[in-house]
Amino acid sequence: MSNDITKDAAYDAVAPDDFPAMMDVDRYGRRSTAFDKIISATHDHFWDPLDKKYIDYNQPFDLDTTPIMPLDQVLELHTPIADRLTEQQKIQFANDTTRWSLSSILHGEAGALALSASLCHILKDPGAQEYAANQTREEARHVTGFSKYIETRWGKPYPVGPTLGNLLTEMVLAPEVYKKIVGMQMLVEGLAMGAFASLYTHSNDPLLRHLCQLVMTDEAFHHKFGKIWADRTVPHLNEEERNRIEDWAATCFQTLLFNLGSPEQKKHIYAKYGLDWQEVQEIILKTRTDDDRRRAMSSSTNIFRVLIKTLLKGGIITERTRAFYAVYVDMEELKGEGDEMVGDAIAEKGIEYLKAVNFGQKVGNYVAAE
Ligand SMILES: [Fe+2]
Numbered sequence: 001m002s003n004d005i006t007k008d009a010a011y012d013a014v015a016p017d018d019f020p021a022m023m024d025v026d027r028y029g030r031r032s033t034a035f036d037k038i039i040s041a042t043h044d045h046f047w048d049p050l051d052k053k054y055i056d057y058n059q060p061f062d063l064d065t066t067p068i069m070p071l072d073q074v075l076e077l078h079t080p081i082a083d084r085l086t087e088q089q090k091i092q093f094a095n096d097t098t099r100w101s102l103s104s105i106l107h108g109e110a111g112a113l114a115l116s117a118s119l120c121h122i123l124k125d126p127g128a129q130e131y132a133a134n135q136t137r138e139e140a141r142h143v144t145g146f147s148k149y150i151e152t153r154w155g156k157p158y159p160v161g162p163t164l165g166n167l168l169t170e171m172v173l174a175p176e177v178y179k180k181i182v183g184m185q186m187l188v189e190g191l192a193m194g195a196f197a198s199l200y201t202h203s204n205d206p207l208l209r210h211l212c213q214l215v216m217t218d219e220a221f222h223h224k225f226g227k228i229w230a231d232r233t234v235p236h237l238n239e240e241e242r243n244r245i246e247d248w249a250a251t252c253f254q255t256l257l258f259n260l261g262s263p264e265q266k267k268h269i270y271a272k273y274g275l276d277w278q279e280v281q282e283i284i285l286k287t288r289t290d291d292d293r294r295r296a297m298s299s300s301t302n303i304f305r306v307l308i309k310t311l312l313k314g315g316i317i318t319e320r321t322r323a324f325y326a327v328y329v330d331m332e333e334l335k336g337e338g339d340e341m342v343g344d345a346i347a348e349k350g351i352e353y354l355k356a357v358n359f360g361q362k363v364g365n366y367v368a369a370e
């Protein structure tokens with residue numbers, strides 16, 4: 001039995017080093033049409049991070065006096081740790097935290113680029129392969145876009161946290177189709193949509209808001225690729241396969257939660273403010289009860305809530321792991337919600353804006369990120 005766990009011919013795969021299988025003459029004619037719409041749509045939302053017509057990085061921002069993300073968005077500042085920082089330090093700490101998050105996003109984009117490229121090596125369906133090549137191209141401009149933003153504001157990104165670094169490496173190198181698609185297309189892409197929606201909604205920096213909206217015009221489609229896979233795969237799984245997928249999803253979820261939530265991963269930032277990460281961890285745990293966590297998670301742009309919803313709607317959460325996720329969100333409430341993905345509305349407006357730039361279509365006085 002194949003380890004790929006694919007149930008639909010559109011996701012049939014070969015080993016990463018089996019290029020000869022790609023030259024099988026019958027393969028070329030076996031192209032599914034499942035992804036054609038997504039592939040064609042790429043021209044509507046074309047953008048170039050190096051062209052001022054789309055985005056101008058020469059917009060100044062005073063990091064010493066203004067937090068890129070409002071202080072109330074910074075977890076640590078909701079705890080007694082805030083009393084140890086001056087007003088100036090709070091702003092600096094908030095901006096350092098944003099630099100950390102955006103660096104994680106940049107490393108995630110690098111992972112998405114390498115992962116989509118790796119799908120080109122294993123997917124046999126020429127349509128699925130073209131989809132993956134197209135996603136690779138879009139991820140490449142995200143890497144350029146976030147690199148430029150970080151360079152403009154801070155010079156250099158922070159190194160990847162060990163947890164996220166290991167997870168991304170595992171996904172990129174995994175030969176199994178399900179690991180790549182559940183890990184990257186459903187979870188990391190879902191997390192990214194949630195993170196971009198929250199940056200877009202709350203940020204004080206118009207440049208960052210605009211960049212996030214442009215990136216979201218692409219990401220909304222990437223997330224759909226994962227959803228199509230789940231729709232065509234999950235209903236046909238046997239119990240053992242379903243368990244394997246469910247466990248892998250829970251492992252990835254836990255790792256992502258840990259990367260973003262664990263003070264250990266960003267201990268170098270705390271050290272700059274004379275804070276010890278272990279003490280920070282204790283204070284956060286003491287201050288935040290499960291109830292607080294659930295309340296924070298109930299916000300619709302909360303990134304982990306978005307992830308759980310993706311898995312739940314994809315049929316990847318059963319009674320086996322339900323209790324694990326129920327610590328974070330109200331599962332019944334989530335189940336009753338529509339399929340609309342967080343950020344879809346922002347992405348749609350962004351696409352309208354890009355159509356206007358690309359084809360001169362009239363969109364009134366619409367501005368993508370005012
Ligand atoms: Fe991306």
Ligand SMILES: [Fe+2]
Pocket residue numbers: 112139189218219222
């Ligand atoms: Fe993506």
